[in-house]
Amino acid sequence: MDDFGLSDHELDEMLDGGSVPSGLADIANFLRDAPDAIAHQPSAMIEDRHLAAMTQAMRRAPEQPVPVRSARRKWAGRVSSVFGVATGKVAVTVGIALAVGGTLAATGQLPSPAQRVVSSTMQHVGIHLPQRAGSRRVLADARLKGRSPSEGLSRAANEFVRSKGRNASNRRTSGANAGHRTLGTPVWRAIACRCATYDEASATMDELTADRSFSNWSWEIDKIEAPGGSSYYEVENEFAGTSAKADSMQLASRLREAGFSDAVNEEVPP
């Protein structure tokens, strides 16, 4: 504080390029020139390489499948727009959808993300529904506390995943809460995709997590269907607790080292 005799607000203003308090012209000049001084132009070769990779990724983008987990956002958007237009026709449609959806939700047949949303919403009003498609079968396997992830997955569950196609998923837990569906609110996640088969995804996860260094962690494998009829398997890891961020970053690094160039590490939106 004594270095400047300025309030936080005044410092902020200076950093934002606003008024410069007297006697601080030098540091204001520094702040003005710093962006240009720090910037570093990539070489033409690097630029060409990056732009080529971006173009390739962009061209692939229209064919990119929509991951199953985005279904939750799509549903949320539809529901809010439905409430924005209060017409009788919409109300009837919603009624039918709710009736069908309710039946599916009660039997755990909705797409997994939708099942999660419906289940958690209904819990608020005291109605308990399965958390996700096939959750009972998967959880039975998940209760095999202390085993490595794939040991917890039965042949039947594997078959279930294959037969359910795009909505199939398994989530298993590890650490102190192994066997429980809820880890606490997941706050970070590491995602990698493009395994050709479920077994490949599962084996990769086993290998990367063999040291059992993660706690309060759960993971699932989702089958993602592309519009052209192709499909792949995506691994989604969620972490809760105080070490969530560090654990998620570490796993994302491991995934990248294992060749998942598209592994991402991100904060779970609240």
Next chain:
Amino acid sequence: MISAASQDPAGARRDEDELSRLIEDAKRGREWAWVAIYRILAPPVLGYLRALGSQEPEDLLGEVFLHVVRGLPAFDGSFADFRSWVFIVGHHRVIDERRRRTRRPILGAAIDTLDVPSDEDLAEDVLESMSTLRIRRIIDGLPMPQREVLLLRILSGLKINEIANLLGKSVGATKALQRRGLASIKRQIEREGVPL
């Protein structure tokens, strides 16, 4: 050519609008828009990655832009928001790289850190103004936490609370780092006795 900032507020707003339209064009898959975005943001992001001590900043820069290309369909916001997002992705990549480095120390790193300039580097350095070199030297002399906060503040457009969130620190601690960093810079400028 679209500049990242203008001197007058009206010009700055016009630029901001044009830059935001670039994002819309990039979303529509127009390659020229991506080229423009890359040319605007790659230099500051690469500078940021280097200043944070990345061992392979060019590779990380490529990863950052690939991530951004893949994530753009879900992005919604102004160019300023976009710029902040790109820096956040870059910051995460540097952290990941540091972790990788910790687990697998690079043999011969001690030699690398000597940073003996090549003839090409020397020629480049001569072309750069003394002011630029001095600014880089002062920034490189800051402790890493102060450097992270100030660089994000100066380059990314993130607000102090957003930086605090990104770094996993409290707003108060982040403000203190910012203040201490600026104080160090001020002292360094005064010590050298040559105005910038």
